[in-house]
Structure formats: C-alpha cells, structure tokens
Amino acid sequence: MDIPDYLKPQIDQLDQQITQAKSLLSDPSLAPMAQEEIKALEKQKESLMQSIQPMEAVSEEAHQNFNNMILEIRGAAGGDEAKIWAADLLRMYTRFAESRGWKVALIDELTAKISGKGAYPALKYEAGVHRVQRIPKTEKNGRIHTSTATVAVLPVIPPSQIQINPSDLEVSFSRAGGHGGQNVNKVSTAVRLVHKPTGIVVECREERFQLQNRLIAEEILRSKLWEIEEEKRLAKIENERAAAVGRGMRAEKIRTYNYPQNRVTDHRIKKSWHELETIINGNLDQMIADLKDAFGEVKFPRQRRGFILVL
Secondary structure: OOOOOOOHHHHHHHHHHHHHHHOOOOOOOOHHHHHHHHHHHHHHHHHHHHHHHHHHHHHHHHHHHOOOEEEEEEEOOOOHHHHHHHHHHHHHHHHHHHHOOOEEEEEEOOEEEEEOOOHHHHHHHHOEEEEEEEOOOOOOOOOOEEEEEEEEEEEOOOOOOEEOOHHHEEEEEEOOOOOOOOHHHHOOOEEEEEEOOOOEEEEEOOOOOHHHHHHHHHHHHHHHHHHHHHHHHHHOOOOHHHHHHHOOOOOOEEEEEEOOOOEEEEOOOOEEEEOHHHHHOOOOHHHHHHHHHHHOOOOOOOOOOOOOEEO
C-alpha cells in the first residue's frame, strides 16, 4: 500500500519506536513494559494505516454510495460546432435529470450540479469524449462535420471526507456581472480559487452572494481533487477494462452520435441505439441500463468506514 507523503514521517517514527521497544524484550525486567509499549505503538500505527485504507475502499465504493454530482462539459475539436455540441449534451443530461426528479443547478454555462438519489451512479459512465457527426446549421454546402466534447462526471464529496488546507488556497474575488440583479455588478460576488499544490483553478459567479459562490467553488474543488486520487487509483489497475467500468477518463473516446444514420454507438461495449433524437432529448434510460448490464455493477458491502483525506 502506498503511504501518502504527509503520513510517512509519522509511520517511520512509529516503526523506529517499535524496533527500539522490541530490543528490550530480551531483558526480563523490562519485557513487560516493552510489550505494553509495543502494543500501544502498533495500535497507533494501525490507526494511521486505516486512515489510508478507507480512501481506497471508498474510491471503489464511491460509484455505489455517492449521489449528488458535478457535470462539466467542454467543447473540444470542432470550433464553434463543438461548443454547440457541448450545449446540446448539457441539455440532454438536464432533461434526463429532470425526468428523474433530480435538481439541476447551473454553476456556469456548461457546468451543473445534479442533486438527487442515484444521480452519480446513473451517469458515472458518461465521462469521456463524445463525438458527433452531423451537418451543422451553419453549414451551407451540406457537408457532414465531426466535432467532439468532453464530459466529466464527478461525485460531490462532503467536506468531512476531503479536508483542504486553507494555506494551499489562493482566493480572489471580482464582480460577477450578468444576471442576478444589480447586486452582482456592485459587489465582488464572483469567487476564484487556485489550489496551489495541484494548480487546479475553480471559478463560480452564478450565485448572488459571495459566500454561496465560495461554497460551490470549494465543492467543485473537492470533486476535482477526488478525481485526481481516483485516476491515480485506476492507473494502478492492471485490467484496463475494469478501469473503464468505474469511470471513463476524459480523454477516452466513448461514444459517437451519427445523425445521418440516426444512430448512437458506445464504443466501449460495441452497442448501438437508434432513435437518436429521442436520446438527445434526454431519454437515456435504456442506454444507461445497457451500460450497467455490460459493465456489471460491482457489489460492495454496505458498511463503510469513514475517512479523511487531508490536502
């Protein structure tokens, strides 16, 4: 098991103390005291090691136990058409979420928080590159264009599970502008967070009040930090297909939406669905069910140990 850097000094020190205590066992007069010392030290070490193990366990169980999620979509290859395609995907997922009775809150133009029981488990397989083949509305010659957009699906991580060191954050504020009433133009309500150790930048300006924007920005940051840890974990998995089961990586081309042929194809499971317009309008139930059947839902014990990831 890999030991995080911040825990290595404590583990090394405990190992040294245990070794020293064991050297006293040969002395009959000191042996009883040494045994008690060893027992106490090993208990401390076990406690520290358990603080690591649940992180790995929760990473595996996360796909079953997390509900609320952050959906982040970005246009990739294809210029303006890619941006239009990204907006189409956001609308597709929004309609699907609303059909399930989940709450959708826009964080920015192409980022949304989806809240509701089962949201993350249902959409976790959507992460990756989505390709579209169609004739853009702006195309005068009737040529088919290919564009792509990336979809990130991140579970919302409670503050109790990922603790961020305040000294690692660079926080700045600005006027939000846009909708939200006159307040947004007069007061610095927009929040920008920079996580210095990783370089992650998160901005939020949709809410009217600075505190609300900061809380949302911190929520997104925790999800992105979780994603980093999750990708490290998946990188260690020998079976690449198993790695794709839990979450598609952002660079993984997972699906093609072919408008001329009225077909949606998922390349991971080599399966196609027709009635493309129905799918684009948010009817994802059959596709999600087929993905779950193909990948298999790994069952984990219901009982979970808590964990705290300190960053």
